Amino acid sequence: MLKIINQAHQNPNNTAIVSAGKSYSYQALLDESQAFASILLANQADLSESRVAFMVVAGFDYVKVQWGIWQAGGIAVPLCTTHPLASLQYVIEDTATEIIVVSPEYEAILKDLATEKGIRLIVLGNLPTISIKSLPPIASTRRAMILYTSGTTNLPKGVVTTHNNLEAQISTLVNAWEYTPKDHILCILPLHHVHGIINVISCTLWAGGKVEFLPNFSAEGVFKFFSSKTTEDENLVFMAVPTIYFKLIAHFESLSNEEQRALSKDMKRFRLMVSGSAALPVSVMEKWETISGHRLLERYGMTEIGMAISNPYHGERRAGHIGQALPGVDVRLVDEENNIVPKGEAGEIQIKGANVFQEYWQKKEATENTFTEDGWFKTGDVAVDEDGYYKILGRSSIDIIKSGGYKISALEIEEVLRTHSAISDCSVVGIDNEEWGELVVAAIIVNDSSLDINALNTWMRERMPSYRVPRRYKIVDELPRNAMGKVTKNELKQLF
Ligand code: MLC
Ligand code: AMP
Numbered sequence: 001m002l003k004i005i006n007q008a009h010q011n012p013n014n015t016a017i018v019s020a021g022k023s024y025s026y027q028a029l030l031d032e033s034q035a036f037a038s039i040l041l042a043n044q045a046d047l048s049e050s051r052v053a054f055m056v057v058a059g060f061d062y063v064k065v066q067w068g069i070w071q072a073g074g075i076a077v078p079l080c081t082t083h084p085l086a087s088l089q090y091v092i093e094d095t096a097t098e099i100i101v102v103s104p105e106y107e108a109i110l111k112d113l114a115t116e117k118g119i120r121l122i123v124l125g126n127l128p129t130i131s132i133k134s135l136p137p138i139a140s141t142r143r144a145m146i147l148y149t150s151g152t153t154n155l156p157k158g159v160v161t162t163h164n165n166l167e168a169q170i171s172t173l174v175n176a177w178e179y180t181p182k183d184h185i186l187c188i189l190p191l192h193h194v195h196g197i198i199n200v201i202s203c204t205l206w207a208g209g210k211v212e213f214l215p216n217f218s219a220e221g222v223f224k225f226f227s228s229k230t231t232e233d234e235n236l237v238f239m240a241v242p243t244i245y246f247k248l249i250a251h252f253e254s255l256s257n258e259e260q261r262a263l264s265k266d267m268k269r270f271r272l273m274v275s276g277s278a279a280l281p282v283s284v285m286e287k288w289e290t291i292s293g294h295r296l297l298e299r300y301g302m303t304e305i306g307m308a309i310s311n312p313y314h315g316e317r318r319a320g321h322i323g324q325a326l327p328g329v330d331v332r333l334v335d336e337e338n339n340i341v342p343k344g345e346a347g348e349i350q351i352k353g354a355n356v357f358q359e360y361w362q363k364k365e366a367t368e369n370t371f372t373e374d375g376w377f378k379t380g381d382v383a384v385d386e387d388g389y390y391k392i393l394g395r396s397s398i399d400i401i402k403s404g405g406y407k408i409s410a411l412e413i414e415e416v417l418r419t420h421s422a423i424s425d426c427s428v429v430g431i432d433n434e435e436w437g438e439l440v441v442a443a444i445i446v447n448d449s450s451l452d453i454n455a456l457n458t459w460m461r462e463r464m465p466s467y468r469v470p471r472r473y474k475i476v477d478e479l480p481r482n483a484m485g486k487v488t489k490n491e492l493k494q495l496f
Contacts, residue, residue: 002070002138003167004206005030011181011208018212019059026208029063036068038133039122040099046136047074049143053092054101055079055110058191059213061124063201065101070163073136074099076145077158078192081106083465089113091148094158095361140164146361147192149303150409150468152380152397158361159303168354169194169306170202172326177272177297177313183209185237186225188217188244195277195405198306200239210234217244219251227266235271241405242280245296246435249287260291267292272313276301277405278437279392282319298322300349300392302379303407304357304370305329308349309390321389329353331390333383338372346384346393350376398489401430403438406467410489413440413470416463420456422448427479427487428470431496441496442470443479451475472496 008016012027024032040047052074056062058081069076077095079088088110092100100114104125114121140163148156161169173179185204189196204211214221222238229236240248252260273294275285280298289295299310300322309331311323325331332340333347341347356377359367370378380400382393399410410428417426425445430438453473460469480491 002140002163004170004202005067005071007206007208014181014208015210016205017060017063018210020213022060024060026205029060029067029205032060032064033067033071034132034135035130036064036127037072037135038130039127040068040072040074041133041135047072049073049075050098051075051077051095051146052099052101053077053079053095053097055081055088055103055106056101056124057081057103057105058187058196058215061103062191062213063205063211065124070138070144071135073138073142075143075160078145078147078197080190080192080465082190084462085109085113086463087465090155091158092117092119095146138163140167143358145197147194147197147303150400150407150412152399152409152411153366154409154411154415156409156412157363157366160358160361162358164354165306165357166198166202168328169198170206172328172355173199173203173307174207176310176326177203177274179203179207179209179237180235181208182233182235183207183237183271184229184234185209185211185239186222187211187213188222189240193277193406194301194303194306195239195241199274199276199301204237209237217247219248222248223251223263226270227263229266229269236269237272237274238270239274239276241277242275242284243278243404243436245275245280245284245288249284249291252291264291264293267294270294272297274299276307278402280320281434283434285319300381300390302381304377305351305353305379306355308351308353308355311389318389321386321391322383323389329355332376333385333390334376338376343385346382348396349379349381349383349390351379352376398429401428401438401440403430403433403436403440404467405437406465408440408468410440413442413464413468416460417442417444417470420459422446422451422456425479427489427492429489429493429496431493439472440468440470441472441474443474443476443492443495445478446475 008026015023016026016029017024052069054065056065066076099120101122107123144163145161146158150156187200275296276299295317297311301307308329309322311317330352332350380396383390401408413428423444424447428442433439480488482488
């Protein structure tokens with residue numbers, strides 16, 4: 001039996017999930033996910049790694065569907081609920097999805113695509129009652145999930161993890177951060193990335209704790225959760241990206257002194273608050289500590305590896321640093337020839353361990369290129385070991401941007417911009433921004449001076465998720481280039 005399912009049997013009567021005003025026990029989650037697995041299987045004995053894409057509202061149904069896919073032997077492909085059709089279609093086509101599962105509110109978005117491609121569509125909410133089937137045995141070496149991540153290639157790649165990978169990613173964190181059945185965590189993160197899927201949901205459920213969902217992030221919603229939990233015997237937990245802490249601080253500062261005092265008191269009761277997915281500015285860490293009494297635990301991870309490096313749960317949480325290798329994860333810093341750099345010098349972070357993904361979906365060459373000959377995963381992040389704590393210095397590719405915790409490829413955005421009839425050339429960069437980490441901006445050369453930037457924005461939003469759409473455009477006559485003809489992006493940044 002899959003370990004996460006086995007774990008759920010340990011605490012059948014505990015509340016597993018709170019969503020849309022309802023509570024669901026582990027038993028309910030086991031029963032309903034098994035029933036859903038039976039629906040997925042229909043007349044088959046095993047989905048045998050069929051890809052099942054699902055666009056489901058964050059809450060009980062999301063986990064039910066995910067666990068159902070796993071128990072039926074399929075590969076779970078979560079779709080972002082806010083992506084435009086073009087991005088959803090890319091994932092569905094790239095994975096050659098065989099079944100699509102949707103919450104009723106998303107049926108209209110994917111129905112025609114499913115019909116056109118002959119993909120089975122399951123709409124939640126109105127499912128037939130069918131007899132529960134006996135489920136296939138699932139070896140933990142099987143593929144479990146595909147998440148899409150942007151990189152140095154222009155289109156996002158599917159990161160394939162096996163059940164073994166997921167179990168390693170989950171169990172390492174559960175031990176390092178001491179999750180327990182008393183944990184009660186708030187989930188406000190998108191559920192097509194590891195931060196929400198692994199650190200928030202899977203680790204808490206593995207430990208027998210409770211996950212409470214808000215369908216979307218709002219500072220009001222988060223503070224309402226913080227102030228409404230008065231039971232003393234629960235361990236409250238919160239995890240978010242730096243942009244969210246920035247937004248929470250801004251909201252907190254808009255409140256009256258009395259409201260602030262009450263909230264600060266409520267926040268002191270938390271067991272743990274974590275930040276990750278992007279660099280946590282020291283100013284944000286310090287402000288948050290002042291208002292909440294919590295020194296944020298900053299950690300470092302990646303879609304391909306789950307979490308790899310973390311500040312200690314017990315011990316010093318050092319500002320501006322990501323901490324030490326997690327147990328079971330090997331970390332090294334190397335130079336361009338893959339030689340380990342002397343202590344105190346900068347090098348690329350490379351990772352080895354059971355947590356590391358299996359492959360990029362159907363991209364053999366990209367997979368080979370991302371591992372060294374002796375099997376280390378090349379992260380592309382540059383760090384230094386400062387007195388036993390790793391500190392991130394930057395990335396080896398200027399074309400990877402992190403904004404709001406999302407990884408964004410400058411090349412992907414450029415490729416789309418160049419298909420616009422009024423744009424003859426362009427270059428995209430990320431510029432530093434306290435709130436978003438980096439802000440996506442674009443320099444464009446236009447061949448039609450009547451180009452309307454608002455119309456261009458709308459046009460871009462139809463083609464890619466809004467967080468990848470440039471926030472500012474600068475019309476230029478030419479792009480700065482070096483002697484080799486390559487755009488000098490550092491120079492370009494100075495224009496914004
Ligand atoms: C949105 N907006 C942005 C933006 N994203 N502006 C600048 N830069 C961006 N990146 C604008 C919108 O256009 C809109 O403006 C306004 O902000 C509100 O948009 P929204 O979509 O409603 O934003 P909001 O819900 O507030 O989202 C912000 C956020 C979200 C921080 C909650 O970005 C988020 O959930 N980020 C988390 C991503 C994540 O989970 N990453 C983990 C990846 S895994 P207007 O004018 O249009 O109204 C990983 C590994 C690891 O990294 O280590 O964890
Ligand atoms: P993703 O591909 O979306 O999983 O993003 C992974 C990337 O996020 C890493 O390669 C890092 O560049 C970045 N990242 C994650 N955590 C941190 C952190 N604590 N500090 C700086 N960068 C981080």
